[in-house]
Amino acid sequence: MHHWKKKLGFLFVFVLLLTILTIYLHGREKGTDQGKGKKEKILIGFAMDTLVHERWLRDRDIFVARANELGAEVIVQTANSDSKEQEKQVEYLFEQNIDVLVLVPHDAQEAASIVKAAKSKGIKVISYDRLVKKANADIYISFDNVKVGELMAQAAVERVPVGGYLILNGSPSDNNSFMFNEGYKKVLDERIHKGDIEIVEETWVKDWLYESAFTFVDEVLHDGTQVHAIIAGNDTLAAAAINALAERRLADNLTVVGHDADLDGCQRIVEGTQLATIYKPIDKIAKIAAEYAVIMAKGGLIQTEETIYDGKYEIPYYKVEPILVTKENMVDTIIKDKFHALEDVYLNIPKAQWPQIP
Numbered sequence: 001m002h003h004w005k006k007k008l009g010f011l012f013v014f015v016l017l018l019t020i021l022t023i024y025l026h027g028r029e030k031g032t033d034q035g036k037g038k039k040e041k042i043l044i045g046f047a048m049d050t051l052v053h054e055r056w057l058r059d060r061d062i063f064v065a066r067a068n069e070l071g072a073e074v075i076v077q078t079a080n081s082d083s084k085e086q087e088k089q090v091e092y093l094f095e096q097n098i099d100v101l102v103l104v105p106h107d108a109q110e111a112a113s114i115v116k117a118a119k120s121k122g123i124k125v126i127s128y129d130r131l132v133k134k135a136n137a138d139i140y141i142s143f144d145n146v147k148v149g150e151l152m153a154q155a156a157v158e159r160v161p162v163g164g165y166l167i168l169n170g171s172p173s174d175n176n177s178f179m180f181n182e183g184y185k186k187v188l189d190e191r192i193h194k195g196d197i198e199i200v201e202e203t204w205v206k207d208w209l210y211e212s213a214f215t216f217v218d219e220v221l222h223d224g225t226q227v228h229a230i231i232a233g234n235d236t237l238a239a240a241a242i243n244a245l246a247e248r249r250l251a252d253n254l255t256v257v258g259h260d261a262d263l264d265g266c267q268r269i270v271e272g273t274q275l276a277t278i279y280k281p282i283d284k285i286a287k288i289a290a291e292y293a294v295i296m297a298k299g300g301l302i303q304t305e306e307t308i309y310d311g312k313y314e315i316p317y318y319k320v321e322p323i324l325v326t327k328e329n330m331v332d333t334i335i336k337d338k339f340h341a342l343e344d345v346y347l348n349i350p351k352a353q354w355p356q357i358p
Contacts, residue, residue, distance in 0.1 A: 054262045102126045165199050165227075200227060279324075304318050
């Protein structure tokens with residue numbers, strides 16, 4: 001009898017242990033499933049440099065809206081043109097367990113460490129609009145930025161085939177500034193060699209600051225330098241140049257070309273103080289970046305027709321064509337695409353002179 005009691009005791013302990021083990025394993029399985037459920041929600045980190053310029057607000061809003069449509073969540077961080085701040089913000093995004101990092105680098109060189117840190121954590125990186133140098137990002141999504149510079153210079157040369165040129169390059173920390181400059185020089189070099197065009201002054205405007213550009217142009221004009229055309233890296237720098245000219249009552253005499261198709265840039269074009277700008281369909285790159293981010297988060301592969309050399313690696317390059325905008329094609333480009341409304345662009349023009357939309 002004692003023997004059977006002992007056996008029953010062992011059996012009871014065994015069943016109890018088995019029950020506890022089953023409950024524990026079931027709990028772990030459930031927890032894992034819940035964890036998987038959480039990760040089904042794709043999380044994208046969008047690390048931006050600045051929102052000061054009008055166009056970046058569009059990039060942010062279009063990107064977030066498209067990502068949300070695809071079921072992804074986006075955490076946006078803006079570094080206010082500060083590399084150290086951008087590094088801290090990306091660390092924060094890593095802590096949020098993001099699946100993909102979409103990076104608009106403040107500094108093309110320094111941001112390489114951000115890409116390296118992301119890759120070490122298995123996080124895919126999209127270099128958005130601005131290229132990160134020597135970093136081997138998973139993809140670069142932008143415009144044909146050399147073509148941007150070519151279109152700007154061609155517009156200036158058609159209006160001013162002979163004369164002194166002033167060039168306001170963008171920030172030296174932004175690789176796009178060098179790509180635009182390459183485009184300018186492609187068009188201008190032959191004419192410089194012939195002696196038709198002379199670059200009388202050229203500068204690089206740190207962080208694309210309006211104030212710095214204004215001061216530079218004002219000083220050049222003060223020195224009495226003969227300037228006939230100004231190529232400005234974006235419409236903010238073009239505004240600085242035009243306002244410096246206006247203070248000396250020269251705004252109607254010089255040709256100024258900008259880029260980004262900011263509303264005030266488009267207004268200046270129809271008013272006649274700015275010759276041209278470059279329209280970059282932000283709708284296209286913001287949407288494709290959101291779509292690619294979601295595909296990459298799910299482990300999908302991205303293929304592009306072209307690559308770009310980042311100084312060390314050839315990386316995939318999704319390239320969108322830019323469009324030159326002048327007074328003549330404003331309606332067919334900016335207005336037609338609803339980039340800006342007719343009544344906003346022609347705000348300062350008498351309504352009787354507004355163009356008819358077909």
